[in-house]
Amino acid sequence: MGLVAGVDSSTQSTKILVCDAETGEVVREGRAAHPDATEVDPAHWRRAFEEASDGLLDGVEALAVGGQQHGMVCLDGAGEVVRPALLWNDTRSAGAAEDLIAELGGPGEWAKAVGTVPVASITVTKLRWLATAEPENAARVESVLLPHDWVTHVLRADGGGPTTDRGDASGTGYWSPATGEYRPDLLSLAFGRELRVPRVAGPADVVGETASGVRLAAGTGDNMAAALGLGLRPGDVVVSLGTSGTAFGVSGDAAADASGLVAGFADATGRFLPLVCTLNAARVLTAAADLLGRPLSDIDGLALSAEPGAGGLTLLPYLDGERTPNRPDATGLLGGLTRGNMTPANLARAAVEGMLCGLADAVDALRAVGTPVERVLLIGGAAASEAVRVIAPALFGAPVEVPAPAEYVARGAARQAAWALTGGAEPPQWPVGSTPAPAAAHDGATRARYAALRDSGGLRQQ
Numbered sequence: 001m002g003l004v005a006g007v008d009s010s011t012q013s014t015k016i017l018v019c020d021a022e023t024g025e026v027v028r029e030g031r032a033a034h035p036d037a038t039e040v041d042p043a044h045w046r047r048a049f050e051e052a053s054d055g056l057l058d059g060v061e062a063l064a065v066g067g068q069q070h071g072m073v074c075l076d077g078a079g080e081v082v083r084p085a086l087l088w089n090d091t092r093s094a095g096a097a098e099d100l101i102a103e104l105g106g107p108g109e110w111a112k113a114v115g116t117v118p119v120a121s122i123t124v125t126k127l128r129w130l131a132t133a134e135p136e137n138a139a140r141v142e143s144v145l146l147p148h149d150w151v152t153h154v155l156r157a158d159g160g161g162p163t164t165d166r167g168d169a170s171g172t173g174y175w176s177p178a179t180g181e182y183r184p185d186l187l188s189l190a191f192g193r194e195l196r197v198p199r200v201a202g203p204a205d206v207v208g209e210t211a212s213g214v215r216l217a218a219g220t221g222d223n224m225a226a227a228l229g230l231g232l233r234p235g236d237v238v239v240s241l242g243t244s245g246t247a248f249g250v251s252g253d254a255a256a257d258a259s260g261l262v263a264g265f266a267d268a269t270g271r272f273l274p275l276v277c278t279l280n281a282a283r284v285l286t287a288a289a290d291l292l293g294r295p296l297s298d299i300d301g302l303a304l305s306a307e308p309g310a311g312g313l314t315l316l317p318y319l320d321g322e323r324t325p326n327r328p329d330a331t332g333l334l335g336g337l338t339r340g341n342m343t344p345a346n347l348a349r350a351a352v353e354g355m356l357c358g359l360a361d362a363v364d365a366l367r368a369v370g371t372p373v374e375r376v377l378l379i380g381g382a383a384a385s386e387a388v389r390v391i392a393p394a395l396f397g398a399p400v401e402v403p404a405p406a407e408y409v410a411r412g413a414a415r416q417a418a419w420a421l422t423g424g425a426e427p428p429q430w431p432v433g434s435t436p437a438p439a440a441a442h443d444g445a446t447r448a449r450y451a452a453l454r455d456s457g458g459l460r461q462q
């Protein structure tokens with residue numbers, strides 16, 4: 001077999017891996033940055049793809065795109081983008097989410113209908129926001145796509161209509177993982193009329209071809225692609241520390257959590273992917289480094305030079321508002337300051353501990369809906385941090401392993417492309433090595449201080 005390519009079109013960048021289709025071995029890689037904003041013209045993702053793939057795709061037979069979930073890409077009748085895409089981390093549709101929940105009869109009705117209680121991240125709420133805040137733009141919209149659907153579509157030269165997959169469709173709020181069908185009634189509820197939506201392709205389908213004859217697989221959401229890249233098994237829970245923090249595991253059953261903490265997504269193989277997503281992850285550490293006037297690389301040494309619990313300093317890291325728990329207007333809080341503990345080392349440690357406590361809560365929410373947690377696999381940009389690897393085992397209440405450093409979203413997309421080439425019931429087996437993080441005694445005191453700050457109210461954004 002030959003070469004396949006996997007694309008990770010995520011919040012901060014596009015990353016591309018070219019892999020051996022049989023073994024998964026990485027042969028070449030490329031990357032390019034995206035703008036730092038919560039609404040982005042999709043043309044930037046195309047430009048980033050072109051930059052990252054420059055000179056990379058020779059000999060590639062198939063390609064798939066994993067993309068940041070939930071972003072709203074609206075097209076007019078001519079297929080042109082109507083306005084910049086609203087991304088998953090744009091919170092302006094928080095009020096629309098509340099309205100939609102009330103209109104359908106409460107959170108339980110949404111969990112039953114589409115597996116997810118809508119918050120500002122979910123596409124259906126962005127459509128409601130557009131319909132009410134920008135009626136002139138809304139009037140021009142004929143179809144709605146997700147970021148990976150759009151990137152896949154513009155790479156196609158075969159003239160076919162847009163496609164998506166179960167995984168990414170399950171994050172829209174108008175497709176049901178339990179029935180495998182769109183809910184046009186919910187699209188109409190949100191937008192006032194129906195819209196054209198992409199065809200949902202099967203996990204190993206070839207959906208089209210690029211101008212140079214590379215076959216395109218369906219692609220999927222970035223978290224579903226990471227699950228595929230890791231070859232996730234029941235009992236494994238991934239904690240991904242990228243722009244978002246996510247915790248997820250594979251399951252044979254569709255989740256429907258009326259509390260809204262767990263989103264009952266589908267995966268990219270025909271199964272399900274219960275997932276908790278936080279808005280504040282890797283960038284909490286960059287923000288802490290900026291506050292301290294130090295490079296990001298100094299955070300590890302500083303954090304590890306402080307004692308567990310950071311001398312009582314606790315950071316609630318809701319720097320961009322928060323999605324889980326659903327507090328779109330929240331701000332961060334630094335609690336427990338004394339003249340004795342107010343040091344750069346304690347602040348760095350509090351940043352790492354605060355970020356990880358948010359994800360430890362996420363792992364607990366998965367446990368609460370019956371997801372088995374036998375081991376936690378740490379991935380994403382901030383999994384490269386030594387302080388994160390050392391501190392995580394004390395907070396997660398489960399053994400932590402760090403898979404061999406790799407871009408797992410792009411790897412999963414490449415594995416899907418290889419599956420589309422080979423066909424068959426299962427994707428090709430690509431081995432993944434991982435290293436256990438050092439075991440540590442459970443740090444219940446830090447979790448408890450974090451929980452007290454989380455539940456204390458706090459200040460809202462102005």
Ligand SMILES: Nc1ncnc2c1ncn2[C@@H]1O[C@H](COP(=O)(O)OP(=O)(O)O)[C@@H](O)[C@H]1O
Pocket residue numbers: 010011012013241242243244282283285286296380381382383384385386
């Ligand atoms: N050694 C490190 N320590 C802490 N954070 C890191 C480290 N290396 C990368 N990051 C952070 O990881 C983030 C990028 O992670 P990534 O998973 O690629 O994000 P995304 O997929 O959301 O674009 C950036 O915010 C970057 O600062």
Ligand SMILES: O=C(CO)[C@@H](O)[C@H](O)COP(=O)(O)O
Pocket residue numbers: 010011012067068069070088121171221222223242243244245246275277
């Ligand atoms: O909204 C979610 C999951 O529901 C996010 O996980 C996005 O999919 C963006 O991911 P990253 O860019 O942080 O990987």
